[in-house]
Amino acid sequence: MKDMTVSVPHTQPEKWLATHPQLAYASKGTSINTPKSTRDSTELLTLFRHNSFEQHFQPGSTITLHGESADAIYLIVSGTIRCCTVDAEGHRQIFSFPKKGEFIGISDMDRWHFTAEAVDHVIVRSIPRTTLEQELATNISLRQEMRAHMRGLLARRERQLLTLVSTKGPERLYRFLEEFAQTRSGTGHIVLPMCRRDIGDHIGLSMESVCRAFGNLKRKGLIDLKSHEKYKIMSKAQRDAKPDSLPADA
Amino acid sequence: MKDMTVSVPHTQPEKWLATHPQLAYASKGTSINTPKSTRDSTELLTLFRHNSFEQHFQPGSTITLHGESADAIYLIVSGTIRCCTVDAEGHRQIFSFPKKGEFIGISDMDRWHFTAEAVDHVIVRSIPRTTLEQELATNISLRQEMRAHMRGLLARRERQLLTLVSTKGPERLYRFLEEFAQTRSGTGHIVLPMCRRDIGDHIGLSMESVCRAFGNLKRKGLIDLKSHEKYKIMSKAQRDAKPDSLPADA
DNA sequence: CGTCGGTTTGATCCCTGTCAAATTAAGTGG
DNA sequence: CCACTTAATTTGACAGGGATCAAACCGACG
Numbered sequence: 001m002k003d004m005t006v007s008v009p010h011t012q013p014e015k016w017l018a019t020h021p022q023l024a025y026a027s028k029g030t031s032i033n034t035p036k037s038t039r040d041s042t043e044l045l046t047l048f049r050h051n052s053f054e055q056h057f058q059p060g061s062t063i064t065l066h067g068e069s070a071d072a073i074y075l076i077v078s079g080t081i082r083c084c085t086v087d088a089e090g091h092r093q094i095f096s097f098p099k100k101g102e103f104i105g106i107s108d109m110d111r112w113h114f115t116a117e118a119v120d121h122v123i124v125r126s127i128p129r130t131t132l133e134q135e136l137a138t139n140i141s142l143r144q145e146m147r148a149h150m151r152g153l154l155a156r157r158e159r160q161l162l163t164l165v166s167t168k169g170p171e172r173l174y175r176f177l178e179e180f181a182q183t184r185s186g187t188g189h190i191v192l193p194m195c196r197r198d199i200g201d202h203i204g205l206s207m208e209s210v211c212r213a214f215g216n217l218k219r220k221g222l223i224d225l226k227s228h229e230k231y232k233i234m235s236k237a238q239r240d241a242k243p244d245s246l247p248a249d250a
Numbered sequence: 251m252k253d254m255t256v257s258v259p260h261t262q263p264e265k266w267l268a269t270h271p272q273l274a275y276a277s278k279g280t281s282i283n284t285p286k287s288t289r290d291s292t293e294l295l296t297l298f299r300h301n302s303f304e305q306h307f308q309p310g311s312t313i314t315l316h317g318e319s320a321d322a323i324y325l326i327v328s329g330t331i332r333c334c335t336v337d338a339e340g341h342r343q344i345f346s347f348p349k350k351g352e353f354i355g356i357s358d359m360d361r362w363h364f365t366a367e368a369v370d371h372v373i374v375r376s377i378p379r380t381t382l383e384q385e386l387a388t389n390i391s392l393r394q395e396m397r398a399h400m401r402g403l404l405a406r407r408e409r410q411l412l413t414l415v416s417t418k419g420p421e422r423l424y425r426f427l428e429e430f431a432q433t434r435s436g437t438g439h440i441v442l443p444m445c446r447r448d449i450g451d452h453i454g455l456s457m458e459s460v461c462r463a464f465g466n467l468k469r470k471g472l473i474d475l476k477s478h479e480k481y482k483i484m485s486k487a488q489r490d491a492k493p494d495s496l497p498a499d500a
Numbered sequence: 501c502g503t504c505g506g507t508t509t510g511a512t513c514c515c516t517g518t519c520a521a522a523t524t525a526a527g528t529g530g
Numbered sequence: 531c532c533a534c535t536t537a538a539t540t541t542g543a544c545a546g547g548g549a550t551c552a553a554a555c556c557g558a559c560g
Contacts, residue, residue, distance in 0.1 A: 085408055091416035095408050109397060113405045136393075143386075143393070147359060150400045155363045157407035158335055158345050164414055165454035166341035168515070196539065204415040206517055211540055228525085228539060418547070446507065459548055461508055478507060478556090 041149070043142040044103065047135055048075045052125035057118035064105060064116040072126045074104040079122030080193045083114050084201065094202040095157065097194065099183055105129075107150050120193040164204050172203040173213040174222055181233050189230040291399070293392040294353065297385055298325045302375035307368035314355060314366040322376045324354040329372030330443045333364050334451065344452040345407065347444065349433055355379075357400050370443040414454050422453040423463040424472055431483050439480040 052075065057063055064070065066085060076098055083104070084094040097119070098104060104116055104124070135142055163172060176199065177190075184190045192199070200210045217223045224232040302325065307313055314320065316335060326348055333354070334344040347369070348354060354366055354374070385392055413422060426449065427440075434440045442449075450460045467473045474482040 085412055087412055087416060089416065091412065093408070093412035093415055095411055107401050107404050109401055113401065114408065137390070140387070146397075147400075150397075150404065151357050151359055151363065154357050154400065154404050154407065157404065157411065158343070158364065160411060161345055161407065161414065162335055162337055162341065162343035164411065165343055166337060166339065207538090208518080208540080209516055212516085215540085445505095456549055457506090458508080458550080462548085465508085 041103070041145055043139060043145045044106075044149075045075075047132065047142070048125050048127060051127045051131050053127075055124050055126055057122040057124070059118055059120050061118050062115065063118060063122070063124070064112040064114065066112055066115040068112055070105055070108040070110060070112045071129050073106055073129060073132055074124040074126045076100050076102050076104065077123040077125055080119040081116050081122055082119050082194065082198055082202075083116045085114050092201045093204075094198060095160065097180070097198075097202065101183075103149070106146065107153060119198065169203070169205050169209050170213040170216040172205070173199070173210065174217055176203050177217075177223060177231060178233055189224070189226050189232045192229045192231065291353070291395055293389060293395045294356075294399075295325075297382065297392070298375050298377060301377045301381050303377075305374050305376055307372040307374070309368055309370050311368050312365065313368060313372070313374070314362040314364065316362055316365040318362055320355055320358040320360060320362045321379050323356055323379060323382055324374040324376045326350050326352050326354065327373040327375055330369040331366050331372055332369050332444065332448055332452075333366045335364050342451045343454075344448060345410065347430065347448075347452065351433075353399070356396065357403060369448065419453070419455050419459050420463040420466040422455070423449070423460065424467055426453050427467075427473060427481060428483055439474070439476050439482045442479045442481065 054077070055074075057079070063074065063081060078100050081098050081104065082094045083096045083098065084092050086092045095114075105112065107113075136146070163175065167175070180192070181190050196210045197207045199205075200207045203210075205213065214223075214225060218225045222234055224234055226232070304327070305324075307329070313324070313331060328350050331348050331354065332344045333346045333348065334342050336342045345364075355362065357363075386396070413425065417425070430442070431440050446460045447457045449455075450457045453460075455463065464473075464475060468475045472484055474484055476482070
């Protein structure tokens with residue numbers, strides 16, 4: 001093990017990549033953008049198929065409240081949710097916008113460690129947490145799924161930390177839009193159900209900076225913004241095809 | 251459930267706290283700073299007591315490498331480790347500096363999802379992952395512990411996201427120093443084993459800004475900086491006692 | 501005592517938060 | 531269907547925090 005000693009000079013961090021290329025993990029395109037395909041949730045889904053009942057939430061209503069007793073888990077049928085925490089100063093951090101097919105509250109045990117609110121009209125299926133616990137006692141593959149799920153969440157948050165620190169506003173917004181588009185199948189424009197402030201609290205920008213970042217991406221031709229809530233990620237071909245606006249685009 | 255609809259005007263986020271005081275959770279002093287006291291790890295510890303063997307790492311050496319096969323778990327006996335990820339551009343995010351008594355790699359399954367390096371001389375006890383897996387199959391309370399552990403990690407990362415976005419450099423540094431001091435028992439000065447760049451990559455600042463943040467805290471009397479690696483958090487009494495430097499301390 | 505790595509300080513620039521005003525969108529009632 | 535109201539988005543001006551580049555400083559070590 002001693003030969004693994006790296007001893008990197010702390011003043012030249014860029015060298016890391018040169019000497020240890022395997023350390024570099026692209027922050028786009030890996031697990032963070034393909035949460036569904038890599039990890040399947042057959043056991044959890046069967047659980048929901050048998051024991052769940054449907055629930056509706058109006059836009060803005062609270063689904064889970066940080067600190068309350070967490071006595072259910074949810075599977076989103078339709079709509080978008082924002083999961084967030086708020087600190088004493090009133091700052092809010094939205095760490096995910098789960099959508100159709102995603103689970104809520106899997107990682108909690110006794111109390112919710114976050115608040116979940118409906119962004120638009122939301123339909124979920126929920127099952128009592130006790131049911132999950134009972135099933136966990138006997139179902140080994142469900143246990144595996146749970147661990148995989150939580151491991152995925154953790155890795156995702158750590159990736160978010162990295163992105164938040166290492167990239168500027170427009171790029172963060174672009175990555176978010178890209179990821180949000182991922183789950184939307186169609187080729188047309190994608191509708192953003194959440195407002196600018198929500199996006200800002202997710203990617204760590206003020207509402208105004210989110211607007212500017214949108215303008216920035218639009219100007220560069222990276223996205224097509226039909227209205228303030230309809231966008232489309234431009235493929236490279238599309239970007240090169242129409243470099244309208246001013247050519248003096250420094 | 252319909253009466254839970256909140257419908258907050260998005261332009262006045264401060265109102266949230268007024269109407270929903272229970273949403274506010276102090277970001278200091280709660281679980282993030284007391285990881286040991288709230289969740290005990292008796293089962294994991296017994297596992298280590300029986301099956302582990304000791305391993306030493308030189309400063310800078312690699313303990314786990316992101317992407318490699320994760321065939322062990324670790325308990326730190328002494329020393330400090332940095333757990334991080336690096337992206338394609340060479341930006342590094344250190345999301346924790348685990349110390350004596352903390353576990354490493356509990357949340358991984360097949361492959362490491364992060365890189366862990368020894369900051370100073372590190373001694374760990376490790377057990378094969380297969381041992382953990384076998385024990386998990388039969389030991390219910392161990393399973394509970396694992397879940398609690400991962401839930402704690404997740405909540406911690408989400409709190410870090412919030413802190414990273416909502417507070418300025420000096421405050422982030424102060425919180426880090428405060429938290430780092432937590433596990434150090436003595437009343438004297440605390441030794442920082444890691445360099446400025448490491449701290450920067452942890453709290454999202456450049457090396458230089460970390461220096462300035464240190465100066466800032468020192469000037470305000472929030473910390474006592476004996477040398478560049480020895481500090482002490484000043485209690486309120488101590489701060490009020492000697493407001494040396496310039497009184498014009500706007 | 502000189503070298504090397506790490507730390508500190510300085511100067512400068514850009515991103516982004518904040519405050520403010522303008523514009524657009526979404527309702528609402530006549 | 532149109533005038534009116536209110537919420538949300540956009541744009542503008544400005545200031546501050548922090549990144550960056552560079553140079554000075556300091557401590558460990560041979």
